[in-house]
Amino acid sequence: VANTKTNILIQGESGTGKELVAKAIHYNSTFREEPFIVINCSAITDTLLESELFGHVKGAFTDAVFETKGKFEIAGKGTLFLDEIGDISPNLQSKLLRVIETRDFMKVGGEKIMKTEARIIAATNQDLKFLIEKGKLREDLYYRLKVVEITLPPLRERKEDIPDLVAYLFEKINRELGKNVRKIPPGVMKLLVNLPWRGNVRELENALTRAIILAKGDVILEENLPLETGEKRIFPEELISIKEVEKKYIQHVLKETK
Numbered sequence: 001v002a003n004t005k006t007n008i009l010i011q012g013e014s015g016t017g018k019e020l021v022a023k024a025i026h027y028n029s030t031f032r033e034e035p036f037i038v039i040n041c042s043a044i045t046d047t048l049l050e051s052e053l054f055g056h057v058k059g060a061f062t063d064a065v066f067e068t069k070g071k072f073e074i075a076g077k078g079t080l081f082l083d084e085i086g087d088i089s090p091n092l093q094s095k096l097l098r099v100i101e102t103r104d105f106m107k108v109g110g111e112k113i114m115k116t117e118a119r120i121i122a123a124t125n126q127d128l129k130f131l132i133e134k135g136k137l138r139e140d141l142y143y144r145l146k147v148v149e150i151t152l153p154p155l156r157e158r159k160e161d162i163p164d165l166v167a168y169l170f171e172k173i174n175r176e177l178g179k180n181v182r183k184i185p186p187g188v189m190k191l192l193v194n195l196p197w198r199g200n201v202r203e204l205e206n207a208l209t210r211a212i213i214l215a216k217g218d219v220i221l222e223e224n225l226p227l228e229t230g231e232k233r234i235f236p237e238e239l240i241s242i243k244e245v246e247k248k249y250i251q252h253v254l255k256e257t258k
């Protein structure tokens with residue numbers, strides 16, 4: 001995937017790593033020196049989003065004092081990451097479809113036709129098929145976006161990955177916090193593997209950060225994990241070190257998206 005400029009659609013619940021995967025694809029592509037531009041399609045109004053995407057000319061609307069560059073222009077030959085694509089309006093859906101099909105666009109209020117060579121990676125945590133059924137998303141746009149489709153499963157459906165992920169996140173968090181909490185009792189690891197993690201990797205990362213901050217010495221404690229009260233259990237003595245479970249989780253994800 002990383003070296004061809006096909007559009008990519010990444011689907012997955014919140015916190016499953018959609019943006020991380022998009023970046024991994026970009027920085028492993030031949031266009032890695034080009035910009036990686038993120039735009040969240042749900043954070044701003046329709047008019048503002050249009051001008052963010054395409055830019056506007058001076059005088060296009062009341063506040064348009066200067067001509068601006070849109071993200072399509074700024075992205076150049078790089079990647080434009082359209083986050084929360086399920087939230088774009090019908091008006092912008094048509095405009096986006098047009099850029100994808102023809103590769104050209106115009107600034108808001110402009111008359112000059114501009115060209116884009118950017119790769120589009122769109123992401124969503126919504127069920128796009130359902131949005132299509134409800135008439136909220138154009139089917140033709142959906143098919144244009146999902147030339148390559150990547151679905152990131154929720155963490156609770158890939159429990160077997162959790163130990164590697166925990167190892168990776170431990171290294172990262174320790175480094176960032178200047179801590180040296182390296183031991184995870186097997187009971188704690190078991191718990192980490194079996195918690196539901198509705199916020200996925202982001203929630204796991206937050207929980208580990210908290211546990212590492214609260215840890216006394218170099219061992220992470222069950223009592224510092226986000227547990228329902230009354231869920232306390234036996235605490236085994238034997239410890240396994242991070243090294244034993246260490247593998248590079250990112251590499252694994254990368255391999256799957258290549």
Ligand SMILES: Nc1ncnc2c1ncn2[C@@H]1O[C@H](COP(=O)(O)OP(=O)(O)OP(=O)(O)O)[C@@H](O)[C@H]1O
Binds near residue numbers: 015019165205250253
């Ligand atoms: N496989 C992974 N390995 C290491 N860290 C990960 C992994 N997946 C996600 N993360 C981390 O989890 C956090 C959430 O990831 P990201 O922002 O990419 O999720 P998202 O799917 O875009 O979520 P949202 O829909 O809420 O925006 C980030 O801090 C990211 O670094």
Ligand SMILES: [Mg+2]
Binds near residue numbers: 018019083
């Ligand atoms: Mg995101």
